[in-house]
Amino acid sequence: MIGSIVIGLASGIVGFIGVYWLKSKLKYDDSLDAFGVHGLNGIWGAIATGIFANPSVNSAGKGLLYGNSAQVIVQFEAVLATIVYTAIMTTILYFITSVLTGGARVDEETEVIGLDESVHGERGFEI
Secondary structure, three states, X not given: OHHHHHHHHHHHHHHHHHHHHHHHHXXXXXXXXXXXXXXHHHHHHHHHHXXXXXXXXXXXXXXXXXXXXXHHHHHHHHHHHHHHHHHHHHHXXXXXXXXXXXXXXXXXXXXXXXXXXXXXXXXXXXX
């Protein structure tokens, strides 16, 4: 139970850092904060599984805190494999959709107006 509390508290911190610090430092475009929240917390959760896996909860799982330091290595390898696979597939899909749609981004005026209004003729938000 303590493990789940630690994982949850750390997840809040990881998400905060991803959204408010990392995004401003790296200046990447993620309006929904999908990477800052889900990407980084997915990475943290996978690694945390290798640390906190409790055999009394699941007899097949035994993490670092229960004497199985190799599980953390397995989790790191899984995270790295997922990052590599995701980067490759995202790049492939980016180029395919760019070719099919005539570019990855809309022009600056359309972006400023917003896609809801410029493409769909509706306002998404009244700000």
